[in-house]
Amino acid sequence: MEKPRIGVYVCWCGTNIAKMVDVEAVAEEIKNVPNVVVSRNYKYMCSDPGQDMIINDIKEFKLNRIVVSACSPRIHEITFRKTLKKAELNPYLFQMANIREHDSWVHTDRAEATKKAKALVTAAINRINYHEPLKELSVDINPATLIIGGGISGITAALEIADADKKVYMIEKSNKLGGYTADIDLTYPHLSSVQQMLGPMIERMKKNKNIDLFLETEIKEITGYIGNFETIITPKNDNETKLSFGNIVVSIGLRSWDPSPLENYGYGKFPDVITSVEFEKMLLSGNIAKKDGSIPKNIAIIHCVGSRNKNYHEYCSRTCCTVALKYANQLRSAFPNASIYELFADMRTMSKGCEELYTITSRKKVVFMMFDQENDLPGIRKANINDNCEMIIELNEKRSRKFVEVPADMVILMVAMEGREMVKEVAQITGVSLDGNKLFIEKHPKLDPVATTTSGVYTVGSCQGPKSIPDSVSQARAAVARILGTIARGTAQVAGTTAHININICCGCQMCISVCPYSAISFDAEKNVSVINEILCQGCGTCVALCRPNAIDIWGCSNRQMTAELTALLLSD
Amino acid sequence: MDSIRKRARELLEKNTVKVVIGYGVGSDNTVRAIFVRRPEGVEELIFDETCVQNLAVYLLKNEIKQIGKLCIIANISALRTILQLASEHQIHEEELLCLSVTPNGELLEFTGFKDIENYISSCNRDLPDKESEMIKKLEKMSVDERWQFWMNHLSRCIKCYACRSACPMCYCTRCQVEYNQPQWITVEATLMGNFEWQITRTMHLAGRCVNCGECARACPEDIPINLLNYKTVLTVKEKYNISAGTNANIDSVMSSFESDDKENFIR
Numbered sequence: 001m002e003k004p005r006i007g008v009y010v011c012w013c014g015t016n017i018a019k020m021v022d023v024e025a026v027a028e029e030i031k032n033v034p035n036v037v038v039s040r041n042y043k044y045m046c047s048d049p050g051q052d053m054i055i056n057d058i059k060e061f062k063l064n065r066i067v068v069s070a071c072s073p074r075i076h077e078i079t080f081r082k083t084l085k086k087a088e089l090n091p092y093l094f095q096m097a098n099i100r101e102h103d104s105w106v107h108t109d110r111a112e113a114t115k116k117a118k119a120l121v122t123a124a125i126n127r128i129n130y131h132e133p134l135k136e137l138s139v140d141i142n143p144a145t146l147i148i149g150g151g152i153s154g155i156t157a158a159l160e161i162a163d164a165d166k167k168v169y170m171i172e173k174s175n176k177l178g179g180y181t182a183d184i185d186l187t188y189p190h191l192s193s194v195q196q197m198l199g200p201m202i203e204r205m206k207k208n209k210n211i212d213l214f215l216e217t218e219i220k221e222i223t224g225y226i227g228n229f230e231t232i233i234t235p236k237n238d239n240e241t242k243l244s245f246g247n248i249v250v251s252i253g254l255r256s257w258d259p260s261p262l263e264n265y266g267y268g269k270f271p272d273v274i275t276s277v278e279f280e281k282m283l284l285s286g287n288i289a290k291k292d293g294s295i296p297k298n299i300a301i302i303h304c305v306g307s308r309n310k311n312y313h314e315y316c317s318r319t320c321c322t323v324a325l326k327y328a329n330q331l332r333s334a335f336p337n338a339s340i341y342e343l344f345a346d347m348r349t350m351s352k353g354c355e356e357l358y359t360i361t362s363r364k365k366v367v368f369m370m371f372d373q374e375n376d377l378p379g380i381r382k383a384n385i386n387d388n389c390e391m392i393i394e395l396n397e398k399r400s401r402k403f404v405e406v407p408a409d410m411v412i413l414m415v416a417m418e419g420r421e422m423v424k425e426v427a428q429i430t431g432v433s434l435d436g437n438k439l440f441i442e443k444h445p446k447l448d449p450v451a452t453t454t455s456g457v458y459t460v461g462s463c464q465g466p467k468s469i470p471d472s473v474s475q476a477r478a479a480v481a482r483i484l485g486t487i488a489r490g491t492a493q494v495a496g497t498t499a500h501i502n503i504n505i506c507c508g509c510q511m512c513i514s515v516c517p518y519s520a521i522s523f524d525a526e527k528n529v530s531v532i533n534e535i536l537c538q539g540c541g542t543c544v545a546l547c548r549p550n551a552i553d554i555w556g557c558s559n560r561q562m563t564a565e566l567t568a569l570l571l572s573d
Numbered sequence: 574m575d576s577i578r579k580r581a582r583e584l585l586e587k588n589t590v591k592v593v594i595g596y597g598v599g600s601d602n603t604v605r606a607i608f609v610r611r612p613e614g615v616e617e618l619i620f621d622e623t624c625v626q627n628l629a630v631y632l633l634k635n636e637i638k639q640i641g642k643l644c645i646i647a648n649i650s651a652l653r654t655i656l657q658l659a660s661e662h663q664i665h666e667e668e669l670l671c672l673s674v675t676p677n678g679e680l681l682e683f684t685g686f687k688d689i690e691n692y693i694s695s696c697n698r699d700l701p702d703k704e705s706e707m708i709k710k711l712e713k714m715s716v717d718e719r720w721q722f723w724m725n726h727l728s729r730c731i732k733c734y735a736c737r738s739a740c741p742m743c744y745c746t747r748c749q750v751e752y753n754q755p756q757w758i759t760v761e762a763t764l765m766g767n768f769e770w771q772i773t774r775t776m777h778l779a780g781r782c783v784n785c786g787e788c789a790r791a792c793p794e795d796i797p798i799n800l801l802n803y804k805t806v807l808t809v810k811e812k813y814n815i816s817a818g819t820n821a822n823i824d825s826v827m828s829s830f831e832s833d834d835k836e837n838f839i840r
Contacts (some may be wrong), residue, residue: 436837505747509661511828546828548777549745550752563755 004035004129007063008121009054011045011070013100018043020104022114026069029118033125037061046076051083058087065128069097069121074447090133092496092556097124119572127565134496134555137535141227142246143167143487148219148426151179152469153461154251155201156476162210164484169212169243170205171219171233173422177202179253185283187469188319188326189353194469195284214241218422222248222429225535226456226492247483250430250440250459251476254417254466257306257313264379265305265413270391272296273380273411275305276323283327288334290390296338296409298389301327303344304373306416313416315437318466320414321348325357327412328366340366341406343395345373351468369406370398380411417466430457431519431536440464450479453538454518455492458482497556498537499544503529505551512543512552574620576680577646577672581615584644590670591641594631596624606631610640620646620674627785629654630741633663643669649696650785652689653818654741657783659686660823663744686821693819700784700803707800708807723768729794730767732760736774736798739791742781749773771798779805780826783818 010027012018027041038057042050045068057063066089068080073096081091099117107113143166147154150172158168176182184194205211216236224230227246234240256277259267267273271291274282282288290296301324306312321344328340342361347368349355362368371378378395389407397404419438427434431454433441440459443451450458458479461472486492499520506529513521513530520536521543523529532552544552544559553559581593592610595618599605604624608631609615629651631637645651652671658664671683673692683689699705711719734750737743750758750770758773759766774788782802789799809815809826817823 505745507663507744507746509663511661511825514825515828515830548749549747550749551747559755 002064004065005037005061005063006035006065006067006125006128007054007057007061008036008039008067008069008125009045009050010039010041010099010117010121011050011068012041012043013071013104014043017070017100017104017117020107020110020113021099021117022110023117025114026099026117026121030121030125033122035065035129036125037063045070046079051080051086054080054083055087058084058089064089064093065131066094067097067121067124067128068094069099069117069124071100072096072098072102074444091136092134093128093131095124095128095131097121115572119569122572123565123568126568127561130558130561130564131556136496137494138491139225139227139494139535141486141490141492142229142244144169144243144245145247145249145483146171146222146229146231146243146245147249147251148430149173149179149250149252149461149463150177150205150213150215151251151253151461151472152181152198153253153472153476154179154249155198155205156473157249157251157460157480158211159201159204159208160477160480161483162208164480165210166484166487167210167212167245169214169245171214171217173216173218175216177205177213177215180256180277181469183277183281183284185280186326186330188322189351189357191326191329219426219429222431225533226454226494227486229456246456247486248430248457249476249479249483250426250432250457250463251461252420252423252426252463254462255420257416257418259305259413259415261312262305262377264377265302265411266380266391267413270380270382270411272390272409273413275413275415276320276327277415279327279412283330288331290410295335297335298339298341298407299331299335299410299412300341300343300393300406300408301412301414302378302393303342303414304346305413306418307414308345308373309416313418313437315439315466316348317414317417318348318350319417319468321346322351322354322357322468324412324414325349325354325361328361329357329364332364332366339407340364341393341408342366342368343371343378343393343406344368345371351470369395369404371395372398378406380408383407417462419463423463430454431517432457432459433517450475451482453540454536455494455538456486494535495539497539497554498534499532499539499541499552499554501530501532502551502553503527505549506530506547507549507551509548511546515542515546517542574618574674576678577620577674578615578618580672580680580682581609581618581644581646582612584670585609585612585615589642590644592637593618593644593646593672594628594637595646596620596626596628608637618646624648625650625786626790627651627654627739627741627787629658630739630787632658632669632741633744638668642667645669645671647671647673647683649673649693649698650783650787651741652683652693653698653783654785655818656686656689656693656821657742657781657818657823658744659821660817660825661781666821690820698784698816698819700806701786704786704797704800704803707797708804711800711804724764726796727767727771728764730762730771730796731794732762732767732770733793735791735793736788739787740778741785741787742778742783743774749777771801774798775801775805778802780809780813780815781817782806 008030010023012023023041027039030039044050084091097120103116145161146169147158148171158170161168214235217233222231230244232242307317331340349358376396378393380391380393383389383392390409393406395404423438432452435441442449460475460479508528518536520533521530524531539554584590596604597607597617627650673681758769784806786799813826
């Protein structure tokens with residue numbers, strides 16, 4: 001290995017860093033660290049003049065390692081790797097020291113923050129001594145896309161891709177398209193017909209020559225990696241078909257929760273206690289009636305049934321509050337003289353136009369009552385003959401602190417949304433992780449919300465978290481933008497920072513295989529060693545931590561590099 | 574004893590196996606491992622309550638593997654080791670044959686892992702009483718007292734790694750103590766270095782130790798290092814309901830997870 005010649009660049013980030021860190025002092029002191037040839041500070045390293053400064057120095061001083069001490073690598077690591085490429089230096093001969101998020105933004109003592117900045121930069125320099133040039137792999141992209149799940153999200157994505165004249169394979173488990181959306185009567189907050197929107201979309205799906213539709217079909221296994229996936233499906237009444245595709249959209253949605261375990265609501269016991277999904281079907285059929293066929297005079301809608309409840313689903317199902325308001329409106333139109341009650345825990349009417357719907361509803365003689373979701377859920381009992389109603393809901397009204405008995409002939413339970421029964425299999429097949437709530441995990445919750453940790457696989461719609469129609473559609477279109485971008489480029493670069501196995505040390509225990517979240521490790525029975533697929537591997541390091549004989553290491557994040565960095569940090573005063 | 578010799582002789586005569594690993598008379602009233610390759614050699618085999626050593630440690634040695642199909646005289650510890658090694662893909666069913674004798678003298682012959690699993694499920698797998706009591710005593714100590722207990726013991730460790738050699742689960746091609754770039758564990762037998770080594774050994778065996786006690790028997794300084802492992806045996810059983818060496822397809826505690834694990838231990 002050639003002797004390291006390191007250039008260090010300390011960024012002010014305007015005043016973001018410079019206000020709390022003496023950047024000039026840091027750059028000056030760093031000059032004394034072994035192998036540092038140039039050390040500078042500049043107002044914005046990420047700006048064009050900043051990057052040009054690095055390029056010029058690489059040429060003038062024959063630098064072969066670059067440390068930029070600035071913000072988080074999540075923001076600008078790719079920027080500076082490109083800078084190195086421009087200067088014809090391998091982009092992995094680069095290291096970032098985060099003196100903004102890890103330092104200037106979180107400290108209030110300038111002297112101490114400056115000391116910490118020096119320590120962080122010194123650690124990065126120590127580490128970069130052991131950096132090696134890494135190779136990036138390039139893979140071709142098959143322009144076809146597989147979409148799993150034909151609800152509103154999947155349909156939107158399919159049409160969008162097909163309209164761009166690219167092939168789509170749509171796999172749907174049931175015998176029809178539309179998912180839960182096909183069972184919805186009106187949208188919220190606009191109260192317009194869902195079927196009038198969805199119907200034409202489904203027709204377009206059927207007619208589009210770019211879309212191959214496979215109903216009543218399930219996926220058993222997917223092999224390959226970004227740009228080059230394959231699966232074999234057995235469509236109903238048809239032969240095995242092999243599909244090849246470059247990207248995957250998972251849009252399997254959620255299902256409604258069965259509220260029987262919440263015995264206080266008597267679902268299954270009282271015939272006129274129904275779920276929101278059952279009521280929606282009633283609305284769609286145009287016939288709102290009790291089980292005995294009569295018209296309900298008193299109707300109660302109970303919110304948060306199984307949502308925001310530690311015993312069932314800790315999360316908020318997000319759409320139900322506004323859907324419940326929609327129900328109150330539709331009920332008021334159907335029954336001008338009925339008594340309508342909304343029993344809620346908190347009224348969560350986020351999204352455009354939803355709070356307005358609440359205001360409108362509250363003027364329609366709808367009684368709103370609040371209950372304590374955590375400690376004191378309402379209970380339903382059968383009414384007495386002289387009560388003049390079917391059921392009585394007993395409730396400690398939270399705001400008035402009074403015990404109330406609400407008469408009801410029909411009770412609508414706003415049930416939670418939860419992962420579908422096959423969600424674990426789909427997660428396993430597509431290599432996407434689930435969180436503890438059986439919701440798919442996005443690559444980055446804020447900055448990369450539709451991608452997943454497996455390149456080429458996107459999750460959209462409510463399978464990733466309960467969502468309204470507009471949110472699901474936005475996600476579907478976001479994923480399509482990414483996919484069409486990848487198809488347009490025609491190739492995908494796979495980062496060089498992957499795990500590698502020393503086959504002389506691997507003893508074939510295969511534990512790494514079971515921990516790999518990307519199914520990137522397989523077993524070579526002949527050589528009795530594990531083998532890493534460099535395209536699937538994301539360099540997460542889980543296998544490294546597990547391997548007892550240390551047979552595995554990560555290019556660009558080796559044990560050697562990590563210990564060099566840590567040693568410098570631990571030795572700093 | 575006779576039944577074992579008789580069966581071992583048959584196996585060697587018929588060339589069903591190439592070698593029988595068993596117990597023989599050692600020096601100073603001890604038993605030692607012997608490797609019988611000729612039928613007449615079986616007369617040296619013994620098997621009684623003094624045969625506590627876990628012979629499964631020899632199964633993965635290259636010198637032994639090269640000989641061909643093996644027969645091992647296995648006590649319960651060795652049988653459990655074989656199941657655990659099978660779980661870790663280190664041995665395969667067709668490579669060996671196990672002979673054992675029940676407490677009432679009945680000869681057992683295991684041809685497959687399933688047979689071993691069935692037999693093990695009926696055996697007592699509890700920790701020895703003496704060690705169980707010792708662990709209870711340690712658990713009752715304050716942190717300072719416990720620390721002092723281990724420092725007193727570990728100060729005697731000479732880093733001879735006899736514990737590692739005796740352990741049938743320590744089969745790594747290259748042990749973590751042998752790395753120097755980076756140097757994970759101090760080389761010299763100093764107190765903290767000894768501590769680092771024993772903690773590493775314990776963690777590497779967590780969920781894998783079959784409590785055979787070989788490490789402590791091998792220790793020339795009589796350090797009760799098996800207690801460290803036994804504590805993990807109890808923890809793994811309690812938290813994950815996994816007992817190493819009871820099944821040839823057991824999940825490793827350190828490498829298995831469910832996608833709906835709540836991770837509610839992370840605060």
